[in-house]
Amino acid sequence: MTEPSIWWQHRADPPTQPSVPGDPGPQETFDVVVVGAGVTGLATALELVRAGRSVLVVEARHPGAVTSGRTTGKVSALQGTTLSELRRRHGDSPRVTAYVESTLAALDWVAAFCDEHGVATQRRDAVTYAASRDDVSTVRAEHDAALDAGLGVRFETDPDLPVPAYAATVLPDQLQLDPVELVLAMLEQVRKAGGRLLTGRRVQRLRQRGETVHVLGEDGLEVQGRHVVLATGAPVVDRRMHFARLTPQRSYLLAFTHPDPPDLMALSAGSPGRSWRGGELDGRRMLLVGGEGHETGRGPRESTRVDRLRRWTDEHFPDAVELGAWSAQDYMSLDGLPLVGGLGGPSSSVSVATGYRKWGLTSGVAAGIALAGAQSGAEAPWSERLYTRAPRLRDVPAFLGVQAGVALGQAGSLARGVRRPPPVEAARSGGCAALPVCTHLGGTLRWNDHEQTYDCPLHGSRFSADGEVLEGPATRALPRLPRLPGTGGRSSS
Structure with missing residues (x-):
């Protein structure tokens, strides 16, 4: 397949994939088999190996091949209009507070990991702004929800942005990074702590026998674990129809060189959404522009959506020179919160993690912390409040x-x-x-x-x-x- 250039994965001097031990023996049983080598899978694996568990990560393609390697690289507690949307759905539910706590815990985890292992990060203001006068009330609602959640946001009625903006809420001191560099560093630390990795092996079935789960797949794959974590976006083995509780969403990202990219991370309220930030990669000053989200496989042609982003960029950043364009897929759950926990039914030893609504660099890390904590007995204080899955009538609509x-x-x-x-x-x-x-x-x-x-x-x-x-x-x-x-x-x- 000829894919559009993904800038994170097509650099002039990309890091080499760390070497890891090969196939496990036929009788070897791991404490946990993690399916998927993106941010969620590797955070889970790293937390588990640090707790002394034996872990095998199985990846169908290569680490960071899917969503994790295609993100904007934002690690932020201000996430567009997420908090006001959750408050409209859940009111003053403790789950919304727990979501914020999980996001801050993940941000601290990523910052500490990157600092310790030499992954480059930049501290930036995160901005949610009104691109039209009609969106001012939406931004104000997000600002109020963020304040109520304890975030140190400030409201600006005349924001100084390089695009039209009628109001903004700003959260200082958030992170941006290269997501592929993060994935490779996480993989290296999993390896150093004794974790194992199989790549190019797609999992297709699970078979539970007593207290052991047999993981079966392509090319004769058969490995065994006492527990399995499906960190694959949509669960690839799903007897409980979790896919019916998710909406797949694609969005698009373009990378440009630019002589003076903005030193902030911005996301517009309203529709169509526009996400943009500045940065530097391999000595080049960069501008990343994203948006045009839609449900996968529906609506106007994908190339039409990318052309809209190009025209918007040309209008507002005329000095930008395009380097590549690609897209990523994420999932929205029924209630807008991450879907993390046991698969249920006969697969009592299988967990899933998905539904990050395009904020996987925080929610995926939080899921990894929570899933590993459930296995090691060191559960995060916010985990039970956030990931409770008791059936509720409000889920039916x-x-x-x-x-x-x-x-x-x-x-x-x-x-x-x-x-x-x-x-x-x-x-x-x-x-x-x-x-x-x-x-x-x-x-x-x-x-x-x-x-x-x-x-x-x-x-x-x-x-x-x-x-x-x-x-x-x-x-x-x-x-x-x-x-x-x-x-x-x-x-x-």
Whole structure:
């Protein structure tokens, strides 16, 4: 697959992946098997190995390959309009307070880790601003919610920003960093503490036998753990249908060189959202611009969304020179809070972590702290309040709304017809095209013209042009359509 350039992963002098021991022996049983080598999986693994547990991390691609390696690199307790949205949903619930506590704990964890292990960070103001007069009340609500949560925000009625802004709430002393550098440093510390890693091995099934969980997957993968953590975005092994409690969201990010990038991290309120910040990487002064979020596989073409970001950047930062454009996927839970804890049902020894609403560098680390604490007996004080999953009547409308969206996404995909890749893409895959039907639950896939992928509008599974799984709840590649006679080597697509 030809992916758009991901600046974090395509530097002039990228760090080499740390070496780790290879395949475990057939009879070896780990205390915990962690599936997924992003920020959540590696934070979980690192906390566990520090507590003396034996840990194996299994990664389908390479560390940081999916969401963790594609973020804006913001580590902040001011997260757009998150706190005011949570307060509207939950009122004065202790879960909202616990969310803030977990975010601050994660921020402190990341800051301490980066300082100790030489990961470069910059302290910056985080800003949520009103790009129109209609958004001023939204920003004021976020400011009030942040103040009530104990955050040291200040309100500005005439913010000095390089884009139109009618009000802003500002939280000083937050962090920005290179997320791939963080992932690789975390992996190195897992290795040094005795953790193990398997890459290029996709987990497809779990089988619980007594107190041991057998983890099964591609290429004969079979490893054993007393506990398994699914740190894979959407859970890839999901007997309890957690995927039905999540909405997959894609958003886009462009990297530019710029002679004078802003020294802050900003996110607009309202729609369409715009996220931007300055920075430096490999000696280059950079501007990162993101936004255009939408439910995966639905709505206007992906390339159209990226072009909107380009036009916005050209208008407000005319000296910016583009280096690369890519996108990332994250998940929204029914109640807007992270979905972290036991998988439930017969899989009592399996935990999941997802639903970070695009703030995984804090919520993913917090999930790792909580999951490791549950195994080691050192639970975080906010964990039980935040991740309680007792059924509540107020979840029912949200659940029905998610399912209605799934139905509409499928109907829309069928009505438009499947966007197929150009013939050259099929030719690259040996003259045989992938059948565009999701191997998760049979959804009709849509061709993503920006990233050259097939995307599922139901639950967010994504596949390369030749049918290989990239992310989402699907675990098996797309079936292939044979070449039709007389097509001269061209695919039937």
